[in-house]
């Protein structure tokens with residue numbers, strides 16, 4: 001099997017600008033990117049970074065202010081309805097029809113995209129089977145749990161066999177177990193159907209573990225774009241030491257920690273302190289000595305995409 005992302009270019013965004021009426025700022029401020037068949041591409045960034053706006057334009061749900069988007073070679077502005085046949089989308093809010101059953105949602109979607117009654121019936125059954133929803137086929141969608149509803153949305157997004165799949169914060173409301181299950185489904189789709197998958201997330205963990213390439217966005221712009229491994233290698237941080245203290249650190253302690261050799265930065269949130277380090281050897285004992293009896297707990301974690309975001313912006317990426 002070809003390596004992820006070695007396939008044909010399925011989505012191309014060039015110089016995309018989106019400014020909403022009445023706004024002084026561009027929500028998307030010159031974004032360019034390309035996504036290939038068989039690739040999971042992540043837009044990672046804090047709230048308001050412009051992730052949803054970017055994929056809304058690409059998925060023909062919003063019009064660009066400037067720039068050009070082509071999807072499977074089709075210009076999404078000039079040929080919106082043609083582009084819509086080639087894309088599937090799962091939005092942040094559940095857009096299944098609540099008055100219909102799970103099976104009917106799929107069936108009518110297929111019919112809308114021009115499948116015959118027979119084809120639509122067959123395709124719906126296959127999807128229900130594949131997404132492990134067959135036993136819930138006759139249930140109304142408002143009776144489904146969050147995880148099942150997301151699976152039903154995903155099944156519907158794929159029903160007309162798109163080339164590009166857009167997922168806007170697909171796991172934001174899911175419990176950890178449903179989140180893992182959905183990651184697995186998305187990975188399988190990438191491999192089985194050679195889809196180009198574009199997802200937005202504000203979870204660094206999700207971006208790291210699910211995506212082949214990640215673009216980190218802030219204020220409407222892409223700051224960096226690469227594989228998660230390359231992004232993590234690019235920062236000076238070697239590890240993050242997290243301290244849990246009995247009380248928030250005093251300004252003096254904060255300064256002492258910052259001054260230690262090998263400390264790149266210190267972030268404090270109430271009684272939790274994150275120490276970003278470039279040289280780990282011998283540092284943990286020094287941290288313990290400085291904090292003294294105020295220490296409740298300590299953990300060390302390897303570099304994450306959050307470290308990348310912090311080193312680029314000086315800010316935290318909030319979950």
Ligand SMILES: Nc1ncnc2c1ncn2[C@@H]1O[C@H](COP(=O)(O)OP(=O)(O)O)[C@@H](O)[C@H]1O
Nearest residue numbers: 020023027045046047048049050051052053054
């Ligand atoms: N429909 C809209 N009308 C006006 N402003 C909007 C609209 N949608 C988003 N915005 C603004 O555009 C910016 C980017 O938002 P969005 O694309 O939703 O970011 P993200 O998905 O990364 O959280 C934010 O400042 C947001 O307030």
Ligand SMILES: [Mg+2]
Nearest residue numbers: 051052053200
């Ligand atoms: Mg969003």
